[in-house]
Amino acid sequence: TAVPYVFRTRGHILNYPTGGSCCASEKLISHGWGCGYRTLQTLCSWVVNQKHEKRKVARAVPTIAEIQAALVAMGDKEARFQGSCDWIGSTEVFLCLDHFYQVPCRILHATSGREVANHMDAVLAYFEQHGSPVMMGGDTDASSKGILGACRTLAGRYYLLVLDPHWYRNDVKQGLLEGARHHLQEDGWVAWRPLDSLMESSFYNLCLPLLHCRPARGSS
Structure with missing residues (x-):
């Protein structure tokens, strides 16, 4: 029987919502x-997990x-960028993962x-071969998206x-992530979206990290 062609992220990720923080030392609510940054941190969490599974040392999520x-420091931004609320997109995610x-990453425009x-x-093909989450950013559509699969x-x-x-x-702000987790799917924060939900007036860049997922146990 024919079935839809579906590939998703393999391995573990951590979700970093704009209403939360990266770690206990980061007392920062980045809503708005x-x-x-939060999508980049989600991608970083996947990379860290993959490196740990391969018994490699990896720094914590920045x-x-x-x-x-x-x-x-790498000269992509001026000094005033430090401590600002300026946005970042797929190009900055590309630079930071490296x-x-x-x-390394590949950008699709x-x-x-x-x-x-x-x-x-x-x-x-990327999800089949690499299994990593993808960063998607745009211009008119300035809302970053973490892409966890394609169909x-x-x-x-x-x-x-x-x-x-x-x-x-509010329960995320208070650190009660376990109690709020089920709302992600129920409220549509993780969902399959048709391509016609994307804006015709916006360009889009997809940042694809080029790190292969560790094969699942039992696979060849």
């Missing part, structure tokens, strides 16, 4: 401006302050939401499994 300091973890469809076969239906329609970092609840 920090979605790119805080927003550490991300900003790194971008200033800086912190020596993981689409001039509009409609053009993303032209890259979907490459995205499906092509039997009818030829494409969908993206989107993790929206803008999730914000």
Whole structure:
């Protein structure tokens, strides 16, 4: 029986919503401006987990302050960027994954939401081969998206499994993540989205980390 063509992120990730923080030492609520940083931190958590599973040493997920300091140090941003609420996008995620973890990335550029469809076969192949979450950013559509999977239906329609970092609840702010976790899916913060939900007036960049997922136990 024919089935839809679906590939998703393999391995473990941590979700970093804009209403939360990276760690106990990061007392920062980034709601309204920090979605790119939080998506980067989610990708970093996957890289850290993969390196640990391969018995390699990996630094902890960087805080927003550490991300900003790194971008200033590498000359991508001016000094005033440190401590600001300025946004970051897929290009900065590309730079930071290489800086912190020596993981190269590939950028796929689409001039509009409609053009993303032209890259979907490459995205499906990427999830099959690498299994990493993907960062998606745009211009008019300035909301960062964590892409956890891709699907092509039997009818030829494409969908993206989107993790929206803008999730914000009072129980998250209070650190009660366990009690709030089920709201992610119930409230649509993690959901399959059709490509026609993307904006036609916005370009999109997808940042694909080029680190292979450790094969699941029992696989060849």
